[in-house]
Amino acid sequence: MIRASNVSLRRGGKALVDGVSLDLTPGTLTAVLGPNGAGKSSLVRLLSGEVAPDGGSVTLDGRPLAEWDPGDLARRRAVLSQAVTLSFPLRVGEVAMLGRAPHRSRRTHAENVRIVERALVAADAIHLAGRSYPSLSGGEQQRVQFARVLAQLDDPAETSARHLILDEPTASLDIRHQAQLLGLAHGLTRRGWAVLAVLHDPNLAAVHADTIVLMRGGRVLETGTPWSVMTPEALSATFDHPVLVSRRTDLDRPLIVPAA
Amino acid sequence: MTSVPLRDGSVPWRWFGTVGLLVPLAVLACCAVIASLAIGASAVPSRTVIAALLGGDVAARDAAIVLQLRLPRTLLGFGVGAALAVSGTMMQGLFRNPLADPALIGISSGAALAAVAVIVLGVPALAAGMLGPFSLPLAAFLGSVCTTLLVQRIARGGHVQGGQGRTGGTDVATLLLAGIAISAIASAATGYLVFGSDDRQMRDITFWTMGSIGGATWTTVLGLAPFALGAVLAAGRWAGVLDALLLGEREAALLGFRVEPAKRGIVIVAAAAVGASVAVAGVIGFVGLVVPHLVRLMAGAGHGRLLPASALLGGTLLVCADIVARTVVAPAELPIGLVTALLGGPFFLWLLIRRRRELSP
Numbered sequence: 001m002i003r004a005s006n007v008s009l010r011r012g013g014k015a016l017v018d019g020v021s022l023d024l025t026p027g028t029l030t031a032v033l034g035p036n037g038a039g040k041s042s043l044v045r046l047l048s049g050e051v052a053p054d055g056g057s058v059t060l061d062g063r064p065l066a067e068w069d070p071g072d073l074a075r076r077r078a079v080l081s082q083a084v085t086l087s088f089p090l091r092v093g094e095v096a097m098l099g100r101a102p103h104r105s106r107r108t109h110a111e112n113v114r115i116v117e118r119a120l121v122a123a124d125a126i127h128l129a130g131r132s133y134p135s136l137s138g139g140e141q142q143r144v145q146f147a148r149v150l151a152q153l154d155d156p157a158e159t160s161a162r163h164l165i166l167d168e169p170t171a172s173l174d175i176r177h178q179a180q181l182l183g184l185a186h187g188l189t190r191r192g193w194a195v196l197a198v199l200h201d202p203n204l205a206a207v208h209a210d211t212i213v214l215m216r217g218g219r220v221l222e223t224g225t226p227w228s229v230m231t232p233e234a235l236s237a238t239f240d241h242p243v244l245v246s247r248r249t250d251l252d253r254p255l256i257v258p259a260a
Numbered sequence: 261m262t263s264v265p266l267r268d269g270s271v272p273w274r275w276f277g278t279v280g281l282l283v284p285l286a287v288l289a290c291c292a293v294i295a296s297l298a299i300g301a302s303a304v305p306s307r308t309v310i311a312a313l314l315g316g317d318v319a320a321r322d323a324a325i326v327l328q329l330r331l332p333r334t335l336l337g338f339g340v341g342a343a344l345a346v347s348g349t350m351m352q353g354l355f356r357n358p359l360a361d362p363a364l365i366g367i368s369s370g371a372a373l374a375a376v377a378v379i380v381l382g383v384p385a386l387a388a389g390m391l392g393p394f395s396l397p398l399a400a401f402l403g404s405v406c407t408t409l410l411v412q413r414i415a416r417g418g419h420v421q422g423g424q425g426r427t428g429g430t431d432v433a434t435l436l437l438a439g440i441a442i443s444a445i446a447s448a449a450t451g452y453l454v455f456g457s458d459d460r461q462m463r464d465i466t467f468w469t470m471g472s473i474g475g476a477t478w479t480t481v482l483g484l485a486p487f488a489l490g491a492v493l494a495a496g497r498w499a500g501v502l503d504a505l506l507l508g509e510r511e512a513a514l515l516g517f518r519v520e521p522a523k524r525g526i527v528i529v530a531a532a533a534v535g536a537s538v539a540v541a542g543v544i545g546f547v548g549l550v551v552p553h554l555v556r557l558m559a560g561a562g563h564g565r566l567l568p569a570s571a572l573l574g575g576t577l578l579v580c581a582d583i584v585a586r587t588v589v590a591p592a593e594l595p596i597g598l599v600t601a602l603l604g605g606p607f608f609l610w611l612l613i614r615r616r617r618e619l620s621p
Contacts, residue, residue, distance in 0.1 A: 050510065070518055081514075084507050087506070089561055090560065090561045094503070098503055099515070101503075101504055101515045101516065101517070104500065
């Protein structure tokens with residue numbers, strides 16, 4: 001479990017993240033919602049160990065992230081960043097294969113290829129495998145990167161809990177691939193993975209997340225199940241815009257509509 | 261799950277296997293070396309060249325020409341070409357910039373400045389007595405390493421507090437800009453020194469700034485060998501991190517690579533290889549720029565294949581350039597840097613134009 005306890009991140013005298021406590025619990029998909037500048041991406045950087053907190057602590061299985069060996073950490077947590085560009089023409093298969101870097105010395109090339117294939121199939125990007133990455137559309141690139149982080153964590157020999165952090169994974173995807181990606185992420189929680197996704201679409205969060213976190217101004221306003229958190233009052237306060245909440249007809253989940 | 265035929269031989273992103281790439285390049289390299297040993301003022305048949313190399317029964321005159329005169333020069337050319345190409349490949353990967361080149365971050369100009377300073381200002385008699393013929397190469401090497409350390413130090417101090425979370429470490433943009441500034445300063449200082457030099461010094465300076473492998477002896481070959489070989493071997497160790505760096509430093513760190521030590525190591529090894537090359541052969545441009553591009557066109561950007569292939573092709577290219585340099589105006593010789601610039605410059609422009617055309621619809 002990755003646990004943030006009362007973490008803060010300050011840059012230039014401004015608190016980007018201010019006293020946030022949050023758990024990435026195995027078996028749970030947590031969605032973080034909030035307006036622009038709420039500190040969601042900063043929180044991702046703290047939870048991934050990319051930056052050290054200015055206050056509080058982030059631990060994986062009780063040990064601060066900074067004390068972990070980078071390779072051990074990379075086999076237990078992966079991060080899908082917002083947009084990854086390449087200045088050289090690596091092929092899609094090679095990009096996805098980079099996800100196997102933390103496992104290089106532990107697996108044969110054939111085993112790694114098999115895992116990468118599986119990840120590319122899961123991300124619906126296998127047909128792109130021979131293409132040059134820079135020639136892909138933004139959404140296709142995003143799916144390839146998703147395959148890469150899946151391949152990074154997917155290992156039959158790994159028994160410890162895996163933590164997948166997705167920073168706006170659906171931003172450039174069409175609706176089919178949005179649903180597919182989050183459905184897959186939710187499926188991974190059934191295998192004991194912990195997934196945290198920063199999302200902009202509250203309806204995607206309402207359908208796929210087990211836990212919703214509402215952030216604003218670097219702080220967490222609400223945490224809980226979709227029905228308990230996604231009230232018109234809480235969402236309106238979070239986004240500083242009136243929001244209506246009703247009930248989907250197909251699923252027992254909230255349906256969120258911004259008021260005109 | 262759908263089974264997709266990606267494995268082994270049919271893996272599409274491995275359409276050009278490592279062996280399938282390196283073997284033809286190695287054959288090409290051998291051909292270039294033999295041609296370089298055969299061609300010259302006194303032509304030696306290639307069969308005789310091979311016999312001489314293998315220690316066969318060859319006329320003493322032919323053996324002397326091949327083994328004493330041409331072999332050191334050919335090996336030096338190959339080593340310089342390989343060192344420059346591998347350094348260029350590492351720099352381009354590190355900076356995620358296809359135009360990065362050891363010359364770009366000031367290494368070559370720093371090395372040349374040190375060499376020119378020694379030519380014009382002379383060395384103290386004591387040092388000259390101790391170092392003898394090595395004082396120039398040593399100066400070039402020290403100039404290269406000092407410039408690199410200086411540029412890197414500036415870049416390391418230059419992290420931005422309060423920006424989008426840079427947490428220190430070497431900032432690539434600052435590194436490039438610092439390199440450009442240092443290059444300009446070094447060139448200006450070199451120009452100033454040239455102004456106050458006499459005719460003989462001027463010719464020596466031309467050698468350093470335009471490059472030549474005419475001064476090759478077994479001593480210079482042995483002096484370069486550890487740096488060239490070291491760079492090639494070390495580069496292999498960094499192939500994985502260089503691949504990951506193509507995604508950006510952030511992604512490389514998230515993949516579990518220790519990015520900072522790798523970056524520092526890559527810069528130092530590349531500087532040492534370039535410094536050693538400048539020390540024995542002066543400033544030879546375009547090899548570090550064009551060769552990695554050529555290899556990427558053939559085999560993609562994965563460093564596992566790119567680095568060894570660049571070393572082979574860089575060596576081959578420089579050996580061929582040297583054949584041109586010493587034959588077109590025989591018995592005189594062109595500076596080899598002139599040849600590489602004449603061949604490499606237009607080729608590079610062609611690459612740029614082609615790339616632009618491919619990118620625009």
